[in-house]
Amino acid sequence: MARTPDGKNTSGRGQRDLKVKVKTARGRKSSSTRWLQRQLNDPYVKRAQADGYRGRAAYKIMELDDKYRFLLPGARVIDLGCAPGGWCQVAAARVNASGTRPGKPVGTILGVDLQPVEPIPGCEIHQLDFMADGADETLRGWMDDACADVVMSDMAAASSGHKQTDHLRIIALCEAAAELAFDVLDEGGTFVSKVLAGGAEGDLQKLLKTRFLKVANVKPPASRADSSEKFVVATGFRG
Structure with missing residues (x-):
């Protein structure tokens, strides 16, 4: 029997009864209405709200880490394009960034984004264009010249409405993130994008x-x- 992340049955009449319908409002595009209805009925959105995460994307990095185990206690993590902060929240707990797990090494989380991000316990967050000249040196300075164990990115370029253009834009971002990872990762490190x-x-x-x-x-x-997104997980950086 299929279940949502919050444990509810997703089959049969019960699911239809729980579905939230959104009426099209004056001035709102039909695509916006569909997006809003999808958000209101998304079990991961509801779970994020209940668990205190800043977005449903938190569960993506959670599930990736459950499979590949790269967010280990003591790990040094760089989160590129970290807004609104869901990935940082998950990473901070798993690498023990706040030191709340006695006997476990304490990790660090460095988040950067083009826009301001509200503070997150255990995380150091800066407003930065990581594609700017000298960004890798700036990041290393914030990390006291230490290498990172993990570089992760959930970035996406602003949608143009043209599928192929959007695809090329996000691939360009991924390639730029990978190049930065080559500069800051320690041997054996992990890149997730x-x-x-x-x-x-x-x-x-x-x-x-x-x-x-x-x-x-x-x-x-x-x-x-129904999304074309997927994630690349590269492990064992050769240095």
Whole structure:
């Protein structure tokens, strides 16, 4: 029997009774109405609200880490494009950034984004364009010149409404994030990034395979089935 993340039965009449319908309001596009209705009926959105996470994306990194185990206590993590902060929240708890797990090493979380992000316990967050000249040196300075164990990115370019253009834009972001990871990762480190399926990701895969021992493409359960997004998880950085 299929169940949602909050444990409710997703089959049969019970699910239809729970569905929230949104009326089209004057001035609101039909696409916006569909998005709002999907949000209101998304079990991961409801679970994020109940668990205190800043967005449903928190469960994506949670599920990826459950499978590949890269957010270990004591790990040094860089979160690129960290707004609104859901990935930072998950990472901070798992690497013991606040030191609340006695006997476990204390990790660090460094989050950066183009826009301001509300503070998150155990995380150091800065407003930064990571693609700007010297950004990798700035990041290293914030990390006291230490290398990172994990570089992760859930970034997406602003939608243009043209599928192929959006695909190329996010692949360009992923490639830039990967290049930064090559500069700041410690040997054996992990790179995690969102990509969109669309054909141009092949070159990114080839690039990562030259620098990491293993490269996997994953669509975690928290990623919507109708979305073209997937995640690349590259482990064992060669240094």
